[in-house]
Amino acid sequence: MTAMSDREIVSALKYVSRMKPSFMLSELRDYTKDEVSTADVYRIVEPLLDETGLRAVPEGEDYRIERLPKPAPLALGKEELERVQTFFKAPRVPRKLERLIENYVERKTHRQYDDPAVLEKLRQAVQAQKTQYWKEGKARKIDYSSGYSVLGYLAYQFPVYFVQFQHVLHDLATDGLLKDRIKVLDIGTGPGTVPLAIVDYYNRLDRAEATVYSLEKYDENIEAYLTLVPEYAGQKGRVRIEKPVKADLMEKPPVPDGIDLMVFSNVLNEIDAPFDAKVDAVVELASHLAPDGNIVIIEPADKENSTRMRRLVRRLLDKGLGIYSPCAFIWCDKCKADMCWSFEEKDDIQPTGLMKKLADTEESYKYLNTDIKFSYAILRKDTLTREKYRVPRRASYMRLAMLKKHVEKRLNVVAAVMSGDLGDKKDHVFKICDGTPAGPTYAMLAQYNVKPDNEALLKAKYGDVLEFENVLVRYNKENDSINLLVSKGSIVSPAGAEENEE
Ligand SMILES: C[S@@+](CC[C@H](N)C(=O)[O-])C[C@H]1O[C@@H](n2cnc3c(N)ncnc32)[C@H](O)[C@@H]1O
Known part of the structure; x- marks a missing residue:
């Protein structure tokens, strides 16, 4: 095999693939004077297939060369x-x-x-x-x-x-x-x-x-x-x-x-x-x-x-x-x-x-x-985001960045769950964030306060956005953090769930 035969095979690949939508790799052997095997031809063309928009599908000892279909979104089947x-x-x-x-x-x-x-x-x-x-x-x-x-x-x-x-x-x-x-x-x-x-x-x-x-x-x-x-x-x-x-x-x-x-x-x-x-x-x-x-x-x-x-x-x-x-x-x-x-x-x-x-x-x-x-x-590079929810104008939610001014009050917030459960069997603790420049903020739910209206907090996946209604604002001086206490009277639900139902 010579450098010449390598070049001949490469130009044959480009030529034949323009002429035919699909062909056998072994056909390319006819385009060089040297004795080359199909395996040799494969070794020469294989690194070029992707960039030339082609692929080699094995067929017995040979390969079928065909144009790559345009990639489609990947959807996983049930199995x-x-x-x-x-x-x-x-x-x-x-x-x-x-x-x-x-x-x-x-x-x-x-x-x-x-x-x-x-x-x-x-x-x-x-x-x-x-x-x-x-x-x-x-x-x-x-x-x-x-x-x-x-x-x-x-x-x-x-x-x-x-x-x-x-x-x-x-x-x-x-x-x-x-x-x-x-x-x-x-x-x-x-x-x-x-x-x-x-x-x-x-x-x-x-x-x-x-x-x-x-x-x-x-x-x-x-x-x-x-x-x-x-x-x-x-x-x-x-x-x-x-x-x-x-x-x-x-x-x-x-x-x-x-x-x-x-x-x-x-x-x-x-x-x-x-x-x-x-x-x-x-x-x-x-x-x-x-x-x-x-x-x-x-x-x-x-x-x-x-x-x-x-x-x-x-x-x-x-x-x-x-x-x-x-x-x-x-x-x-x-x-x-x-x-x-x-x-x-x-x-x-x-x-x-x-x-x-x-x-x-x-x-x-x-x-x-x-x-x-x-x-x-x-x-x-684009503006696609996993979380599509945006706080509606005139919604009655407090930004987390403002909570320090409302310590000991009950109010409503909307925020993403940004941790697993950091608490223990008695008290569930989750870090939350609404993207406003707030310090560390946690939602806390004592096990004895868990009920169907607020258990969405325990079921949320990392990054899910939740609405918290009627939660009590506490300041933790030691950690300079805000704790939002979710109680029996609080409602926690996936953000925008009502709009989705309408
Ligand atoms: C902790 S390992 C991670 C390896 C692998 N990505 C993983 O998640 O297991 C960090 C790797 O980065 C490589 N690395 C460190 N600095 C690098 C640099 N400036 N350019 C390229 N690789 C680098 C190291 O050699 C090492 O293989």
Whole structure:
């Protein structure tokens, strides 16, 4: 095979695809003098298919080349939904992927993955990462240049982030934000957490397709990615995995245009760069987003990282991006977000076999990582928002920003639920927000006050907007926060429910 035959095949692909809506790949062999096999032809044309608007459908030893249909909105069928819900009932890293990770640990360490010496080094790597994570300012240096840092990440952080991203993806799908064929760009992909989550989620769907591009700074992560992701995606799967690009996201990396889903999962907080430089980097990357594409930013739920992310997102809104969720600017004003600490929670995952072995030690709690708590934002170039409700003019609701002037009064507010239940069995506590520049505000409902008229508070999902009628305003001096007491005489209902009924 020569460079000449490569060129001949490529120009034949372009020529024949203009002439015929569909043809067999092997036909292209006639357009070069060299002896080439169908497999050779596939290797040459495969990287070009997407950009030329074509796809190769396997037919025996050959492929049928056909024009890609225009992507349509992805709507999950009943069986697809059931499969996803079954997964979320006991979410875990599938055994096949666990085994790939164990094999990778063995390949890198030249020992059994559960050799006591390997497990001890993994524990040390997990502890070293946690120590770095909790450092502040310049002292905080998180890097993945050593093999064990990546292996420790795969053992401890990966399983939770893998399931967590599937929740985000499922919410995007059920909100109608995905198409049946999408282009994904995962920035700071690490060992391929997000691509692996996409492959796993798409394994439960019948026909959706995705092409996944990714960026990563460290070679050790890229090595892990190349070992795990293509193998898990399979040869002819519906998720096409492009080779990760080694690049620094802060340095205008080369990325494809027309991205439908751009993901920053647990990456921006780790970058040692000024706040404004991070904002500019995201804005620059957002220029590669399709007009109706989505950017997902995810960060850990701890106060420092969560509040920093909200400030970053707030600045991105000033720079012209729109927010789809979770924030609902129901008064049509934008918030201040100086100290907004809000995160979503999901059910715990099942620990992997490797995690259980790590935790088989005196301080096992240090190595078990199963709870899902994360802060996120979905940003877009347009003005689409998940929450369509806006406070009607002349409505008798008090803005949360005004509540300090009405302490000890009973009144009505409308606000989104921005936390899981932060209380206990006796007292339910939820953070709420109406997008006005208010300090921390909580809705509190004692268990003995729960009744059908107010239990909508307990049933609300993260981000749902509720109307609260006849709630008592209390000021908590210690925390400088407002508590709204929901009592037996209070009514809590989904916002706009009455208008929807009319
Ligand atoms: C905590 S890991 C997250 C990995 C993956 N996204 C996940 O959610 O599991 C952060 C990743 O960002 C990468 N990273 C950090 N700084 C980066 C930069 N400036 N450019 C590209 N990648 C970077 C790290 O190497 C690491 O793989």
